[in-house]
Amino acid sequence: xxxxxxxxxxxxxxxxxxxxxxxxxxxxxxxxxxxxxxxxxxxxxxxxxxxxxxxxxxxxxxxxxxxxxxxxxxxxxxxxxxxxxxxxxxxxxxxxxxxxxxxxxxxxxxxxxxxxxxxxxxxxxxxxxxxxxxxxxxxxxxxxxxxxxxxxx
Amino acid sequence: xxxxxxxxxxxxxxxxxxxxxxxxxxxxxxxxxxxxxxxxxxxxxxxxxxxxxxxxxxxxxxxxxxxxxxxxxxxxxxxxxxxxx
Numbered sequence: 523x524x525x526x527x528x529x530x531x532x533x534x535x536x537x538x539x540x541x542x543x544x545x546x547x548x549x550x551x552x553x554x555x556x557x558x559x560x561x562x563x564x565x566x567x568x569x570x571x572x573x574x575x576x577x578x579x580x581x582x583x584x585x586x587x588x589x590x591x592x593x594x595x596x597x598x599x600x601x602x603x604x605x606x607x608x609x610x611x612x613x614x615x616x617x618x619x620x621x622x623x624x625x626x627x628x629x630x631x632x633x634x635x636x637x638x639x640x641x642x643x644x645x646x647x648x649x650x651x652x653x654x655x656x657x658x659x660x661x662x663x664x665x666x667x668x669x670x671x672x673x674x675x
Numbered sequence: 676x677x678x679x680x681x682x683x684x685x686x687x688x689x690x691x692x693x694x695x696x697x698x699x700x701x702x703x704x705x706x707x708x709x710x711x712x713x714x715x716x717x718x719x720x721x722x723x724x725x726x727x728x729x730x731x732x733x734x735x736x737x738x739x740x741x742x743x744x745x746x747x748x749x750x751x752x753x754x755x756x757x758x759x760x
Binding site for chain 2: 580
């Protein structure tokens with residue numbers, strides 16, 4: 523942590539030459555970015571027909587906001603280089619964790635009971651398409667077996 | 676014995692909660708845990724208000740600040756995911 527040793531700094535925050543001004547600027551930037559997220563709902567936003575564009579934009583804005591909060595409000599910008607020792611392995615592990623969950627998410631409907639399938643949030647059409655893809659993956663080409671034990675009620 | 680068996684059967688929850696909704700469950704889990712997080716933060720702030728916040732407390736102030744900004748960080752992602760998507 524940098525130590526500028528300002529005697530006027532009574533709050534123990536030895537970093538920050540501009541005092542509170544820096545935090546005000548970060549706050550204003552966060553407000554502008556929040557406005558940018560809301561902008562995807564305005565009539566000036568050109569991609570209303572493709573919701574995924576707006577969602578990607580909003581997540582990019584959120585990552586920028588998170589970066590500002592982590593760097594300035596959580597003081598990561600002023601930490602010594604050991605911050606990389608913590609953050610880089612943790613980041614790699616988080617990416618691996620998400621990758622490890624991808625097969626579970628993709629194949630989640632494979633073992634559904636008829637009852638579970640009936641109450642699934644996902645529409646049956648999409649489910650059938652997914653089932654078809656799973657069968658192709660497994661090399662099974664016969665008629666779907668679970669049609670025979672459809673929900674009795 | 677048959678009566679007891681039927682009673683036990685009736686206690687067993689189905690794999691799907693009847694009338695349950697995945698989105699609502701996810702929503703209330705995410706916002707519920709966030710609310711607990713916020714409540715704990717406010718409690719800690721209330722305790723801090725009773726203390727003299729000088730250099731001796733610098734470590735505690737820093738760590739409570741980190742906790743609070745983590746709550747902030749979670750909301751940055753929760754808000755667009757739950758309300759803008």
